[in-house]
Amino acid sequence: MTEKLLKDIAGGLIKIRETKPLIHNITNMVVMNDTANILLHIGASPVMAHAQEEVEEMVALSGALVLNIGTLTPELVKSMIYAGKKANQLGIPVVLDPVGAGATSLRTQSSLRILNDINVTILRGNAAEIAILGGLDATVKGVDAAGVSAGSAEVAQLVAEKFGLIVAITGKIDAVSDGKRSILIENGHQMMGGLTGTCWFH
Ligand SMILES: Nc1ncnc2c1ncn2[C@@H]1O[C@H](COP(=O)(O)OP(=O)(O)O)[C@@H](O)[C@H]1O
Numbered sequence: 131m132t133e134k135l136l137k138d139i140a141g142g143l144i145k146i147r148e149t150k151p152l153i154h155n156i157t158n159m160v161v162m163n164d165t166a167n168i169l170l171h172i173g174a175s176p177v178m179a180h181a182q183e184e185v186e187e188m189v190a191l192s193g194a195l196v197l198n199i200g201t202l203t204p205e206l207v208k209s210m211i212y213a214g215k216k217a218n219q220l221g222i223p224v225v226l227d228p229v230g231a232g233a234t235s236l237r238t239q240s241s242l243r244i245l246n247d248i249n250v251t252i253l254r255g256n257a258a259e260i261a262i263l264g265g266l267d268a269t270v271k272g273v274d275a276a277g278v279s280a281g282s283a284e285v286a287q288l289v290a291e292k293f294g295l296i297v298a299i300t301g302k303i304d305a306v307s308d309g310k311r312s313i314l315i316e317n318g319h320q321m322m323g324g325l326t327g328t329c330w331f332h
């Protein structure tokens with residue numbers, strides 16, 4: 131990583147501690163508690179708010195919106211769209227984690243619908259989930275990548291370019307791309323592959 135990039139990341143972390151932004155999460159029941167604690171640990175203020183009746187008000191108070199379809203229902207997807215549209219109106223960044231896209235039609239179609247209806251800032255997932263959404267060949271088993279025709283760096287670049295957003299693919303080596311510039315990050319441990327929800331540890 132370049133020195134400038136490392137400085138920017140450090141600066142971002144300092145800003146989070148100083149401003150303590152509220153992070154609105156509409157997320158899955160598996161990682162919810164870990165996500166809240168990790169956000170607190172880095173100095174942010176987490177809130178999990180899922181009901182359609184409150185998501186627009188909650189996101190209006192927030193510095194970022196995180197949408198994770200890990201334990202989705204059609205009702206929850208509606209909440210994500212309401213919150214995402216409000217976030218777009220207010221210029222609040224939106225992260226989408228399309229957990230299990232490719233494993234079932236509901237997950238694939240819901241992810242594509244969110245990408246179509248909302249300007250997502252960062253699309254984060256494993257290589258197979260991201261490849262499937264980009265129309266590339268891949269197999270997803272539950273929430274895990276079971277096979278991908280291309281490497282993570284290539285998938286990240288192609289899909290970022292296709293949707294006009296930032297893609298972050300996690301795995302043994304992470305790949306991040308905005309379609310023009312890409313970086314690879316290798317700072318994990320193989321034991322992290324044996325824990326769910328570890329993308330939030332970074
Ligand atoms: N086999 C591996 N070897 C080294 N690091 C890994 C491995 N698998 C995962 N990691 C680390 O764990 C992080 C989260 O990866 P991943 O398993 O894709 O997330 P999640 O559990 O949230 O789906 C990666 O960014 C990487 O640093």
Ligand SMILES: Cc1ncsc1CCOP(=O)(O)O
Nearest residue numbers: 158160200201229273326327
């Ligand atoms: C095991 C499991 N099943 C549904 S969601 C989930 C966890 C997925 O974790 P992450 O949100 O980090 O992909």
